[in-house]
Amino acid sequence: MTGQPPTQTDSATEIQAKRLASVAHLARPVQHDINNLLTVVFANLELLKRTAAVGGPQRQLDRIQEAAKRLEGSTRAILSLLRRPVGQTAAFKMSDILRPIHPLLVLLLPTGGALRLDLPEEDPPVLVDRAAFEDALLAMAREAAETMPRGGALSMVLEKHGGSVALAIRHPEGMTLPGLEILAALARASGGTAELASDGLQLTLPVSAPAG
CATH class of the missing domain: 1.20.5 (Single alpha-helices involved in coiled-coils or other helix-helix interfaces)
Known part of the structure; x- marks a missing residue:
């Protein structure tokens, strides 16, 4: 105990x-x-x-x-x-995950202006393992702090597209951030899609149907 x-x-x-x-x-x-x-x-x-x-x-x-x-x-x-409980997938608004963790991501990055967060006024809930998603975001920020070129920046843009929510994470061209691969795997495990590119990650998550 x-x-x-x-x-x-x-x-x-x-x-x-x-x-x-x-x-x-x-x-x-x-x-x-x-x-x-x-x-x-x-x-x-x-x-x-x-x-x-x-x-x-x-x-x-x-x-x-x-x-x-x-x-x-x-x-x-x-x-x-x-x-935060771990290993639990539930319905969350992605903005409710990104906004609270934003101060910690900024702390991990080289400079206070190294992260831009663009959130909609309202976004529908999606199914996601919140603790695992937050851990992957923190890992991404730690990795970026070690490899980001001087003056580089990260951006995270959240948008609603029809029956899904899209999150675009962009970084300077050519960086390798294993944390993005974890985010991609989490998106696919939740029924979404993920596309990794040389300048970041584009993932989509289906909107969660209301309970009952």
Whole structure:
């Protein structure tokens, strides 16, 4: 069980799994505490901005507010990953997968401007293993950080086409990102299609029929 100390018979993999399970149990209360603390930060920043002098003081408060928003996005993303069940295929909106993980992808890439995310205002749900899809996206970002040429960028464009949702991932010509192959396999396993090219991946996933 999670609360028991490791024994000599436990393998390194089992110990790591138990540790991750313990950390996952902390994710929700930690997120709740961070939300409370950031609520105080944002509320007081707004009060300070009402009375701060125009110019430098206002710009400094804007930078603090922007930093707090980035902290909120990054912590929310990593704590959500810890709570995510693995090995489960269910109906999700692709935008609800891409938008929360975006801060972590940006952190992994060489520069903050190395990733462009273009999402529609509304997209229908598709069947996908969310945890596996997120893992593949993170792997892709790590690989891109190691091989992307200086000044290069990634883009992810999500669109709805009839009865399917299309996701185009583009990178500089000639890069090799094994994470894209995993994404392609996940799309095919969910009944979709995937086309790998020298400049990225184009995948489609069929819209999930409503339950019942």
